Amino acid sequence: MCRGRGQGYVGQGLALSDLMAALYFDEMRRTPAGDLHDRLILSTGHSAIALYAALGELGEFSDLELATYGMDGSRIEESPLAGLPGFLVTGGSLGQGLSQAVGFALADRLKGSNARTFCLISDGELQEGQVWEAAMSAGHYGLGSLVVLIDDNGMQADGDTAQVMTVQPIAGKFTAFGFRAENVDANDLSALRDALVRTREHSDRPHALVCRTIPGKGAPTLEAYTKVHYVRAADEVWQRALNEIR
Numbered sequence: 001m002c003r004g005r006g007q008g009y010v011g012q013g014l015a016l017s018d019l020m021a022a023l024y025f026d027e028m029r030r031t032p033a034g035d036l037h038d039r040l041i042l043s044t045g046h047s048a049i050a051l052y053a054a055l056g057e058l059g060e061f062s063d064l065e066l067a068t069y070g071m072d073g074s075r076i077e078e079s080p081l082a083g084l085p086g087f088l089v090t091g092g093s094l095g096q097g098l099s100q101a102v103g104f105a106l107a108d109r110l111k112g113s114n115a116r117t118f119c120l121i122s123d124g125e126l127q128e129g130q131v132w133e134a135a136m137s138a139g140h141y142g143l144g145s146l147v148v149l150i151d152d153n154g155m156q157a158d159g160d161t162a163q164v165m166t167v168q169p170i171a172g173k174f175t176a177f178g179f180r181a182e183n184v185d186a187n188d189l190s191a192l193r194d195a196l197v198r199t200r201e202h203s204d205r206p207h208a209l210v211c212r213t214i215p216g217k218g219a220p221t222l223e224a225y226t227k228v229h230y231v232r233a234a235d236e237v238w239q240r241a242l243n244e245i246r
């Protein structure tokens with residue numbers, strides 16, 4: 001997907017592919033008609049590449065269309081627009097998605113629906129105040145149907161999150177806001193699936209899974225890349241990374 005223009009959010013795509021697979025092929029329930037009953041709110045819009053790939057596996061996008069990622073005129077933008085199949089909110093302006101997810105979960109309660117709302121946010125987003133306003137609401141309303149997935153990858157656009165402004169301890173902060181929180185290696189599929197199963201337990205507390213991920217996971221060339229937040233690289237780098245993944 002990135003190779004066409006030679007650039008994109010490949011680091012996040014590889015890091016989050018296990019999580020997208022676990023959610024879309026295992027954890028999120030479907031109606032008898034095949035539509036999703038549960039939902040994912042993708043707050044971290046620039047990580048959409050991982051969701052495009054999962055939706056591609058489900059037949060929502062063809063490989064040809066996926067290859068137009070980030071190109072002028074493509075539906076597959078680097079940051080997604082609401083209304084595109086599989087995308088309930090517009091991502092890209094970070095820090096807003098958890099508030100929207102709380103709204104979805106509250107609406108379900110009013111409607112008497114047992115749908116669950118998953119919301120992916122990033123460690124960088126935790127530096128934004130709105131995230132904590134949303135977390136406070138989720139705790140206050142006891143939204144047990146809400147699962148916040150925090151991409152704890154240790155980086156943000158300007159460098160290491162720990163250097164820019166530390167957000168640790170993430171699980172402790174969410175616990176203090178009324179969540180049941182735990183840490184998980186989100187590149188270990190079986191650990192991830194077990195952790196997701198625990199979020200099914202009926203609870204009057206929202207859940208937070210602090211998902212440790214490795215940008216570029218699976219392609220050593222990209223794992224070692226210094227500026228892996230956004231990769232711009234020559235074609236031979238993409239070819240090498242592809243070979244490593246295969």
Ligand SMILES: Cc1ncc(C[n+]2csc(CCOP(=O)(O)OP(=O)(O)O)c2C)c(N)n1
Nearest residue numbers: 092093094122123124125153155156157229
């Ligand atoms: C409100 C807002 N501020 C700034 C940006 C620019 N921006 C795009 S990605 C990004 C990095 C944020 O950190 P994180 O989501 O942890 O990045 P990653 O781990 O994927 O590198 C920033 C600051 C943005 N998209 N939205």
Ligand SMILES: [Mg+2]
Nearest residue numbers: 123124155156
């Ligand atoms: Mg990050």
